[in-house]
Amino acid sequence: MADDYVYRTAITRLEVSDEQRVRLEETIAEWKRGCQIATNLAWNRCHEKSDVQSLAYDTLRERTDLGSQHAILATHQAAQAITGCIERRSRGEQTSKPRFTAPTVKYDSRTLTLFDDETVSLSTTESRIRCPLVLPEDDDGFQWQFLDSERWEVTESTLTADGDDYFLHLGFRRPKTDAQRTTAENGTVLGVDLGVENIAVTSTARFFPGGELNHTLSEFEEARAGLQRTGTRSAHRTIEQASGRQLRRVRDEMHRVSKGIVTEAVRYDCDRIVFEDLTHIRKRTEGAWGHRWAFRQLYQFVEYKAERHGIEVTQVGSAYTSKRCAECGFTSDENRPTREHFECQSCGTEANADYNAAKTVGMRYVRRGQQSSRRTGDGQLALKSGTVTPNGGFTAYPDGFEAEFTDKPQYATAPPSDPV
Known part of the structure; x- marks a missing residue:
């Protein structure tokens, strides 16, 4: 198989x-x-x-x-x-x-x-x-x-x-x-959210801006549209040549971002890097036609770079990651009034929307072990200021890491299960 x-x-x-x-x-x-x-x-x-x-x-x-x-x-x-x-x-x-x-x-x-x-x-x-x-x-x-x-x-x-x-x-x-092949969710997890404004954001608050990638894809799309309207053989040859150049530029950018993600995982001593399911990523992010290919390239690059450090890379379900509060678990369309801003309508937590989503993605994977029939999971999510467990346990990093208030969970018990 x-x-x-x-x-x-x-x-x-x-x-x-x-x-x-x-x-x-x-x-x-x-x-x-x-x-x-x-x-x-x-x-x-x-x-x-x-x-x-x-x-x-x-x-x-x-x-x-x-x-x-x-x-x-x-x-x-x-x-x-x-x-x-x-x-x-x-x-x-x-x-x-x-x-x-x-x-x-x-x-x-x-x-x-x-x-x-x-x-x-x-x-x-x-x-x-x-x-x-x-x-x-x-x-x-x-x-x-x-x-x-x-x-x-x-x-x-x-x-x-x-x-x-x-x-x-x-x-x-x-x-x-x-x-x-194992499904046990143990160890420390780095959550990663993918998007358009930011190519990737980690649960440790590392941002990888998407300006360069968006410019490359937009530039090529405009040129391709004009050449396709021309319809000549010469125009089609030009499209093929431009495709090669564009793919190389995107690939170089994905190499840079993947290296940064793996570096972040190594720095925070993570055992796993977790992305949301990439199946319908272009539709969810409202990205250009090339974003889906770029995200898949990024995932593959992270896989082989992480393997050198013994770090596993996997995906979790993408449902509600953009609307779910990473602090209290409340899920609502109103939690995300704009693309960039997240404001929980239940606990009042405010954060960058992509950062909140990265923490939600990582915690979804960690929570699996505690929801399994044997409850063998003993995982934790890596944040900028420490690690957090699904039941609200927070362990701060040693001196030298800058603490961030919104990293600390505001719930005393485990958050509600993911909505169906």
């Missing part, structure tokens, strides 16, 4: 010759064409991978130069895109038939082979090519923790073109350890 594995992605540039570059360009072009053909055939007819494969595979083999396995992968990509449209439609969102324009192609264990000499073999529309990976000289480069370890195996990966450069998003997976 997918849930039994930990997944990571290591992005690595390829060293390609002029001849190899031509083959990769042809393969990407055929991949996009194959995905589009499969989508056109399956649209409004089916969306399960097996059904789309049965419907479109023979046509792809006849009308494209894709090999047999790449034809299968193209039908699966089409099925995934159609399923995404169906899910958005079920939430009342407008959708249209997917169009495949991104300069990418998917690979799996049958179409990609990673060798010990730091080269990779890739299937193309003609024959396989073998390219060296451009790896960091520093042994601490994050790619090495996957390449040098027998614990990690290569799984589905993506090749992306950016001008004359090619980047391989190598996918790795390994089975989860027993500790990662």
Whole structure:
């Protein structure tokens, strides 16, 4: 099962010759064409991978130069895109038939082979090519923790073109350890809230402003809209090139934020970093189209950075986190009069809305253990001035940490259970 594995992605540039570059360009072009053909055939007819494969595979083999396995992968990509449209439609969102324009192609264990000499073999529309990976000289480069370890195996990966450069998003997976499968909520937790004005806010009151990310996404969206109205082939090529630049800028920003979050968790001696469920994060935050991708990148970056410190990363349900008071547990739409401000209508607590949500997210995870049938949970939430438990216990940090009044719980007993 997918849930039994930990997944990571290591992005690595390829060293390609002029001849190899031509083959990769042809393969990407055929991949996009194959995905589009499969989508056109399956649209409004089916969306399960097996059904789309049965419907479109023979046509792809006849009308494209894709090999047999790449034809299968193209039908699966089409099925995934159609399923995404169906899910958005079920939430009342407008959708249209997917169009495949991104300069990418998917690979799996049958179409990609990673060798010990730091080269990779890739299937193309003609024959396989073998390219060296451009790896960091520093042994601490994050790619090495996957390449040098027998614990990690290569799984589905993506090749992306950016001008004359090619980047391989190598996918790795390994089975989860027993500790990662456990559901006991013990130890110290760092809660994290994600948003638009602030990319992330921690329960220890660390803010990561979203201005740079919002500017990048807004700038690209405006340029893309204008180019799409133009509709020429040149405009579509420009969109693809701009996509690559924009993705790199977003990725760099997510690396910076993820490093800050993990640093915060290490500083406060946390065992777990907890995010709210990312499933419908874009809709909840009212973010731009790229925010969902950015948040998922951030989560993945935090995962692999935290793993080096033995810190687990997980998600909890997102219901009511923006409307629930972290101090008394009272939940109401009126608690959040504006995007930035939180004011509890029951206990009167006032706070930055994102900060309140970060504490609510973290406490929701901590509270699980005390609500379990065995009541084995012994967790606590990390705050700026100390740690707090669900039953109101507060332990201040040693001298040197600045105390904050609103960190201290104002209830004498455990807060009410989460609303259903």
